[in-house]
Amino acid sequence: MSQLFQTPFSRTSTASEVIDRVDLSGRRAIVTGAGSGIGTETARALASAGAEVVLAVRHPRAAGQIAAGIAESTGNAKVSVRALDLADQASVRSFAAAWDQPLHILVNNAGIMALPELERTAEGWEMQFATNFLGHFALTVRLHDALAEAHGARVVSVSSSGNLFSPVVFDDLHFDFRPYDPLVAYGQSKTADALLAVEATRRWSGEGIYANALNPGAIATGLQKHTGGLKTPKERQKTVQQGAATSVLLAASPLLDKVGGRYFEDCNEAETVTRRPADYAGVAWYAVDRANAERLWDTALDLLPA
Numbered sequence: 001m002s003q004l005f006q007t008p009f010s011r012t013s014t015a016s017e018v019i020d021r022v023d024l025s026g027r028r029a030i031v032t033g034a035g036s037g038i039g040t041e042t043a044r045a046l047a048s049a050g051a052e053v054v055l056a057v058r059h060p061r062a063a064g065q066i067a068a069g070i071a072e073s074t075g076n077a078k079v080s081v082r083a084l085d086l087a088d089q090a091s092v093r094s095f096a097a098a099w100d101q102p103l104h105i106l107v108n109n110a111g112i113m114a115l116p117e118l119e120r121t122a123e124g125w126e127m128q129f130a131t132n133f134l135g136h137f138a139l140t141v142r143l144h145d146a147l148a149e150a151h152g153a154r155v156v157s158v159s160s161s162g163n164l165f166s167p168v169v170f171d172d173l174h175f176d177f178r179p180y181d182p183l184v185a186y187g188q189s190k191t192a193d194a195l196l197a198v199e200a201t202r203r204w205s206g207e208g209i210y211a212n213a214l215n216p217g218a219i220a221t222g223l224q225k226h227t228g229g230l231k232t233p234k235e236r237q238k239t240v241q242q243g244a245a246t247s248v249l250l251a252a253s254p255l256l257d258k259v260g261g262r263y264f265e266d267c268n269e270a271e272t273v274t275r276r277p278a279d280y281a282g283v284a285w286y287a288v289d290r291a292n293a294e295r296l297w298d299t300a301l302d303l304l305p306a
Contacts, residue, residue: 007255009267011217015045015244018267022252024051027150028103029251030143032056032084032136033110035063038158038216041244042107043079044070046252051105052078056095058085058110086110086135087121089305096142102149105251107156108136108193114182118175125303126174132189137196137300140211148207155211156250157197159263159287162190163215164276167286168296191287194263198293201260210260212250215283217266219243236279263288 009018029046033039034055047053047070057063060081071079082098085091111132119127125134140147140155147153165187172178175185193213200211217238246267250256262269263283273282286292 004271005259005262005264005269007249007253007267009245009249011238011266012242013245013267014239014241015041015248016048016241018245018248019045019049019252022049022254024049024104024252026050027105028052028054028101029105029107030054030056030103031107031109032086032139035059035066038219038240038244038247039107039109040066040070041240042109042247042251044074045244045248046105047071047076047079048074049252050076051252053080055079055081056084056110057081058083084139086139087127087131089123089135089138092135092138093142093305096139099143099146101146102151103143103146103153104150105154105156106140106143106147107158107247107251108140108196109156109158109247110136111158111160111189113162114186116182118180120174123303124174126180126185128185128189129173129192132186133192133196134300134303136193138304140196140200141301141304144204144209147209148204150208152208153210154251154256155197155200155209156247157193157211157213158247159193159213159215159283160186160190161215161265161280162187163194163287164273164280164282164284166191167284168192168195168292170295170299173299191284192296194283194287195289195293195296197263198261198288198290199297202290202293203297205258205260210256210258212256212260213263214246214250215263215265215270216243216246
């Protein structure tokens with residue numbers, strides 16, 4: 001087994017600490033779901049280092065104020081907003097088709113969690129899998145050429161300790177047969193997000209594209225609106241700035257140059273586990289398994305419209 005990748009940062013490190021003295025001038029970044037929570041803080045950190053940052057969001061008008069605030073607080077005027085609905089494949093296709101520049105950083109950050117009732121997209125896909133994974137998968141694949149043109153691009157896939165709730169159930173991705181369970185559905189989607197990083201790196205590292213996944217930790221945001229708020233003990237919770245740190249590390253730190261296909265938490269590579277730990281630390285073996293990653297990629301390609 002290869003040695004776990006370690007950095008000088010920890011669970012208490014903040015996004016601003018991780019980005020300190022990093023120069024992203026001349027680089028372009030997209031952050032999905034950057035209108036709130038750790039997405040906003042990730043975008044702010046990247047902008048503070050000089051990157052041109054696009055906030056890809058469902059509600060662009062509301063995010064306009066966020067973008068203006070980031071531009072003002074960082075002194076970087078190159079912060080903009082574009083519409084993107086990850087549950088709508090036409091929206092993903094339109095967003096990617098309009099992108100005509102090299103892309104250095106793609107942060108697949110947006111997500112929904114634990115929808116209480118089974119909801120489906122127009123295609124009949126279960127909504128959490130469709131939004132958290134299939135939308136981001138389609139976006140990543142459709143932006144491949146832009147990522148390759150950057151000659152050194154990074155894809156950041158925001159997963160979760162939720163990966164420990166469920167593997168990807170290939171025979172019933174959309175709960176057509178299984179009873180719907182909000183957290184199992186969430187867990188499956190977050191396992192898929194981790195597998196995306198494994199297979200993207202295998203397929204594309206020869207073109208200078210490296211992808212990693214992460215668990216940002218327990219942060220009180222709008223994500224928990226269906227679960228009655230954050231239940232994690234206070235001592236294990238993070239601030240939004242701390243929650244964004246691992247995303248920013250994977251997106252921008254020189255320490256991660258040509259590192260890919262790994263899963264991080266608390267700014268360091270996580271241990272792979274074969275059963276769910278009581279503290280929900282680590283990543284399930286099935287969420288970083290190469291065979292699962294390849295199968296999921298092929299399955300997702302088959303699902304996507306041409």
